[in-house]
Amino acid sequence: MDQLxxxxxxxxxxxxxxxxxxxxxxxxxxxxxxxxxxxxxxxQQVSALSQHLWNDDVxxxxxxxxxxxxxxxxxHLYFNRLVLLKSVESKRAMLAPIRRLPPEILTMxxxxxxxxxxxxxxxSTVIAQHPALRVCRRWRELGLAAPQIWxxxxxxxxxxxxxxxxxxxxxQRSKDLPLDIRxxxxxxxxxxxxxxxxxxxxxxxxxxxxxxxxxxxxxCAPRWxxxxxxxxxxxxxxxxxxxxxxxxxxxxxxxxxxxxxxxxGLTSRDTGRSLPENFFLNCPALKYVRIGGPKHNGxxxxxxxxxxxxxxxxxxxxxxSACLDTLRQCLSLCSLALGAxxxxxxxxxxxxxxxxxxxxLTLLGSAIEALHLFNGPELQAISLVIxxxxxxxxEEELESAPxxxxxxxxxxxxxxxxxxxxxxxxxxxxxxxxxxxxxxxARAYPNISHLRLDDQAGTxxxxxxxxxxxxxxxxxxxxxxxxxxxxSTRELANKALIAEFLYGRVQCPSVKGxxxxxxEVDICYPNKDKFFMENVRRSGxxxxxxxxxxxxxxxxxxxxxxxxxxxxxxxxxVLEEEEIQHAQEDVFYASNPSEGG
Numbered sequence: 366m367d368q369l370x371x372x373x374x375x376x377x378x379x380x381x382x383x384x385x386x387x388x389x390x391x392x393x394x395x396x397x398x399x400x401x402x403x404x405x406x407x408x409q410q411v412s413a414l415s416q417h418l419w420n421d422d423v424x425x426x427x428x429x430x431x432x433x434x435x436x437x438x439x440x441h442l443y444f445n446r447l448v449l450l451k452s453v454e455s456k457r458a459m460l461a462p463i464r465r466l467p468p469e470i471l472t473m474x475x476x477x478x479x480x481x482x483x484x485x486x487x488x489s490t491v492i493a494q495h496p497a498l499r500v501c502r503r504w505r506e507l508g509l510a511a512p513q514i515w516x517x518x519x520x521x522x523x524x525x526x527x528x529x530x531x532x533x534x535x536x537q538r539s540k541d542l543p544l545d546i547r548x549x550x551x552x553x554x555x556x557x558x559x560x561x562x563x564x565x566x567x568x569x570x571x572x573x574x575x576x577x578x579x580x581x582x583x584x585c586a587p588r589w590x591x592x593x594x595x596x597x598x599x600x601x602x603x604x605x606x607x608x609x610x611x612x613x614x615x616x617x618x619x620x621x622x623x624x625x626x627x628x629x630g631l632t633s634r635d636t637g638r639s640l641p642e643n644f645f646l647n648c649p650a651l652k653y654v655r656i657g658g659p660k661h662n663g664x665x666x667x668x669x670x671x672x673x674x675x676x677x678x679x680x681x682x683x684x685x686s687a688c689l690d691t692l693r694q695c696l697s698l699c700s701l702a703l704g705a706x707x708x709x710x711x712x713x714x715x716x717x718x719x720x721x722x723x724x725x726l727t728l729l730g731s732a733i734e735a736l737h738l739f740n741g742p743e744l745q746a747i748s749l750v751i752x753x754x755x756x757x758x759x760e761e762e763l764e765s766a767p768x769x770x771x772x773x774x775x776x777x778x779x780x781x782x783x784x785x786x787x788x789x790x791x792x793x794x795x796x797x798x799x800x801x802x803x804x805x806x807a808r809a810y811p812n813i814s815h816l817r818l819d820d821q822a823g824t825x826x827x828x829x830x831x832x833x834x835x836x837x838x839x840x841x842x843x844x845x846x847x848x849x850x851x852x853s854t855r856e857l858a859n860k861a862l863i864a865e866f867l868y869g870r871v872q873c874p875s876v877k878g879x880x881x882x883x884x885e886v887d888i889c890y891p892n893k894d895k896f897f898m899e900n901v902r903r904s905g906x907x908x909x910x911x912x913x914x915x916x917x918x919x920x921x922x923x924x925x926x927x928x929x930x931x932x933x934x935x936x937x938x939v940l941e942e943e944e945i946q947h948a949q950e951d952v953f954y955a956s957n958p959s960e961g962g
Contacts, residue, residue: 372396472511487519490531512540519547532578536585543614544588549595575600586610593619612648621658668694677704692718704729711735736771737778746788769801776809786810790817793826803833807840817848835869842875846883853888860897867904885909
């Protein structure tokens with residue numbers, strides 16, 4: 366008989382009278398209505414059966430109601446149990462060690478968590494959405510009342526609608542702490558924001574929107590410590606002031622677009638109002654200044670007290686003589702980066718620029734032509750950079766190996782200074798590699814310990830360098846660190862090049878007994894290069910490289926960093942270095958890690 370026609374039967378047998386233990390069984394039987402019987406009930410039996418059926422129906426209804434009440438009671442007990450569990454957890458949480466922390470310590474923990482989350486992609490408008498401020502009302506109140514969380518104000522007025530409210534709230538919540546204010550058009554480090562900025566590059570920010578916060582900015586001017594204005598319209602209150610505000614705490618100043626924004630055409634067509642010439646006269650603590658782009662002309666700055674200066678295509682560099690005269694006033698300058706977009710070739714009558722405290726010198730674009738004019742008894746590092754995307758240099762201007770010739774002219778004009786140089790960075794292009802003599806360069810700069818060679822000629826210059834250090838132990842005998850930013854370990858030939866450096870300066874030290882300690886390349890594939898990595902490990906050399914995109918870690922908010930931190934000692938240990946993060950954006954600060962602003 367088909368099982369669908371059977372009736373479900375559940376059997377229960379009591380096997381112990383003491384503990385009432387039961388055995389349950391489930392089976393199927395034929396319904397009684399389908400079985401035949403020769404017995405036909407009498408009319409009296411039919412009447413009695415009807416009464417019994419009615420009684421059974423009432424009993425079934427009572428049992429169903431009892432079962433329903435039992436389920437309701439169980440649900441109520443389960444609910445009370447959950448309430449009791451939450452009460453126990455709450456009481457245990459009250460006794461937890463974190464509850465015994467004073468508000469000052471808890472505030473420091475919250476501030477550290479928030480600062481670490483937004484270290485790579487700073488944005489003040491999303492700080493209030495951080496998970497640490499959503500734990501409970503007490504944590505949120507402590508976070509909102511912590512001034513150290515709100516003292517760094519980073520806003521992008523072109524794409525953020527709530528930037529004005531955020532600026533006012535940050536100024537208010539920061540209380541009396543020094544402020545680090547950064548107002549730029551967009552965050553070029555986030556690809557999606559950069560794409561929107563490229564589409565809206567001709568858009569302008571309404572000056573009236575900034576005028577709404579002009580009073581607040583001017584009122585907190587004495588608390589400015591770091592100020593960056595990236596090609597945004599300035600409030601009228603800042604531009605029309607007759608007396609310069611007392612910027613007593615200002616130590617770092619960045620005006621104009623970064624090299625990254627200029628190179629990708631992110632500047633707006635309307636540069637808006639400029640600051641008054643005497644706006645920064647009352648800045649007794651100002652040490653770090655960077656000015657880029659065609660805006661902010663004729664500013665009077667306390668040049669004699671500056672420690673770090675970066676002039677990148679600003680109007681001051683248009684007039685070579687005025688620029689050199691200004692640099693001669695920078696008596697305390699330790700680090701200088703000078704980028705020119707116009708002809709900067711000095712005349713024979715130009716006097717040298719002697720800076721007694723200058724240690725790091727970076728020249729960009731046409732400014733490399735004036736390298737031999739700079740000198741200083743403490744100069745230790747020279748970096749030459751040409752960016753074809755930012756400076757439209759013709760090919761015939763590069764055929765004469767401009768970096769090599771500039772370095773050789775500097776060595777001939779100041780041989781004692783070139784002999785003291787310990788850090789050297791320059792670029793080589795395809796049409797200049799044949800004119801490059803690294804052996805002469807090594808003789809002119811004999812004490813180089815850190816060498817950075819950006820080989821744009823494939824690997825031509827890199828192979829020449831490997832052959833030089835392999836065959837001549839007296840060439841750069843103090844070399845300990847080598848940077849090859851264009852070299853990847855993906856190609857077998859590039860691995861062989863690195864092996865040559867390891868053999869030439871690790872197994873066979875220089876004439877002074879110095880071994881190569883660090884090599885930096887572009888990208889490394891640790892999973893595919895296990896044999897190569899093992900050989901590097903055995904040599905004891907530290908290899909720095911970027912991980913490929915499929916191995917880069919995600920940040921706290923799920924975004925993949927553009928520039929992953931370097932791996933060190935082949936152990937895949939991630940180093941958190943801000944200089945690496947901003948390497949593409951700012952050559953000056955990447956080459957000067959001591960710069961704090």
